[in-house]
Amino acid sequence: MDKEEQVIISFRDLYNKIAWVNRLKLEDSLRNYTFSEVGCIEYIGDNADSNVTKLAEYLYMTRGALSKMTKKLIEKGLIESYQKPDNKKEIYFRLTEQGQVIYNVHEEMHKKFIDRDKVVFEHITAEQFDNILGFMKKYDRHLDAELQKMEIEMKS
Amino acid sequence: MDKEEQVIISFRDLYNKIAWVNRLKLEDSLRNYTFSEVGCIEYIGDNADSNVTKLAEYLYMTRGALSKMTKKLIEKGLIESYQKPDNKKEIYFRLTEQGQVIYNVHEEMHKKFIDRDKVVFEHITAEQFDNILGFMKKYDRHLDAELQKMEIEMKS
DNA sequence: TATATTTTGTTTCTTTTTCAACAATATGAA
C-alpha cells in the first residue's frame, strides 16, 4: 500500500471513529433527538432561509426524508416554517425558542469536542496548519470537478 | 474560528464529500447491492473468521442489522457461514465465488478512486506524508483513550 | 408572450436499520 492509499484509508477510519465517538456523546446529552434531527437543527440555526432541498444536500439525504423530518420537528415545536411574499413554492425554516435551546446544547457539545481534541494539535506549527488546510481545499476542489464530470455524464 | 476547529470542520466536510462521490460511483457499478452490503462483503473478504459482531463494529451498525444483512447475502449466494468445532456459538462468514466477484469489482473501484485522487497528492513530500500519517495516528489513539473513558463511565 | 423544462416539496410504498427482549453458549468467580 503506497502513501496515498494509506492516507486515504487512515483518513476514512479516523473520520468514522470521530463521528462515532461524538455521536455517542451527542445522543447521550440529547436523548430525545436523533443524530439527523440534531444535524437538521444545526443547519437551520446556522443558515437563514434554509429549506428542504438545502437540508437534504447538507445531510446527504433525500428531500423526501427531510420533508418528513421537518414536519416532525414542527410538530415537536422545535422549528417553524415561513414563506416569502414573492415565492409561493419554497418553504423556509427557522428555529423556535425551544429549538434554539437544542441548538445551544449542540453548540456546547461541539465546543467540548474541539476542546477534548486540542491536545492532538499541540505540536503543530502554523505552517503545518496551512499545509493541511491547503491540502484539504485542493482535495475539495478536485472532488467538485469530479462531481461536475459526473453530472455531465448523467445527462448524456 | 481557530485553526483547530477549521481543520476539524474541513476534515468532516471533505470526508463527507469523498464518501458521497465514491458512493455514487459504487452504487452505479454495483447496482443490485446497497452500500452497506458492499462494505460487508469487503470486510468478509479482508478478514478471516468474520462474524456478525465484528461486522457490526466495523460498519458502525447494530448486530441485529448485520444478522439480517448476512442472512440476505447468504440467500443471494454471495457469502456462506461456517462454524468451528470448539465453538457452538459463534458463526463465521466467508465469500462464495459469486461474492468474490463482487469483492473484486469493489477492489477495482477502490483502486480507481485512489488513482483518480492521485493528483491531489502530487506535491506532497515524504516528510509531509509522515507528518499527516503521524498526526492521524495520534488522533486515533487519543480517541481510543476517550472511548475507554466512556466505557468506564457507562459501567458506573 | 406562450410553452417547455426544471425545481421544489409531498406522499405512498418499500427497504433498511434500530431497539429491545430473548435463548443459547461461553467465560469467570466462588
Added chain:
DNA sequence: TTCATATTGTTGAAAAAGAAACAAAATATA
C-alpha cells in the same frame, strides 16, 4: 465443579430513510 455474568446471534415491532411518482410553482426558451 457450580453458579453468576457476559457474549453472541436472532427476532418482531417500530422508526428512519430511500425510490419513485406527482402537483404546483418558478425558470428558461422559442
